[in-house]
Amino acid sequence: MKRFTREEKERISAAIHAAESGTSGQFVAVVAHASEHYLFAPLLWSAILALLLPGGIAALSGVSSFQDLYQLQLGVFVILGALFLLVPGLHLRLIPRAIKHHRASRLAHAQFYDQGIHRTRDHSGVLFFVSMAERYVEIVADQGIHEQIGETRWQQIIELFLSHVRNNEIVEGFVQAIHACGEAMKEHYPSDPQAANELSDGLVEI
Numbered sequence: 001m002k003r004f005t006r007e008e009k010e011r012i013s014a015a016i017h018a019a020e021s022g023t024s025g026q027f028v029a030v031v032a033h034a035s036e037h038y039l040f041a042p043l044l045w046s047a048i049l050a051l052l053l054p055g056g057i058a059a060l061s062g063v064s065s066f067q068d069l070y071q072l073q074l075g076v077f078v079i080l081g082a083l084f085l086l087v088p089g090l091h092l093r094l095i096p097r098a099i100k101h102h103r104a105s106r107l108a109h110a111q112f113y114d115q116g117i118h119r120t121r122d123h124s125g126v127l128f129f130v131s132m133a134e135r136y137v138e139i140v141a142d143q144g145i146h147e148q149i150g151e152t153r154w155q156q157i158i159e160l161f162l163s164h165v166r167n168n169e170i171v172e173g174f175v176q177a178i179h180a181c182g183e184a185m186k187e188h189y190p191s192d193p194q195a196a197n198e199l200s201d202g203l204v205e206i
Helices: 006-020 040-061 066-086 097-114 143-149 151-166 170-185
Strands: 026-032 125-131 136-141
Touching (some): 006 026, 026 097, 026 170, 097 125, 125 170, 136 170, 143 151, 143 170
Parallel strands (some): 026 125
Antiparallel strands (some): 125 136
């Protein structure tokens, strides 16, 4: 799994600082290596295949006793379970995209509150979230920001963010999305030199 260098972290922090200098918006970047361990998937698929495969094998090989069939099922379950768990990323391919995206979105919204973004003075906090294992991005903000910027422009920023992440350009995705959001918020959330920086400008890794 990708580890971010000091230079990459500094580049994201610089992008946040630059964007916040032109607007009262408060930006936070969070990256998760995975939104969940998904341990249920290897166990579920191993159990299903352990129930189905031995029957066919037994029919072809002539195995008929209950004990032999049970041992065959147990062996299939153990071998497949180990394979799914030990090969990096293999079990993720067994999980439907809708489930992965649901878990990642749930984590993104939890981080919006865990990082205190909902408590900004002007309700101008924005979370830029990436879950790397799921190749998932989400930008979470107060409802008022969505209404001011407009859905069309908001979706353009998300698509820009997502296109970079899909190409494994995660740092560039953060930088471009933060810049675009800062530009979009300038008109409705002008800069306030007297306002305190309420949130961390550093990349949050979870």
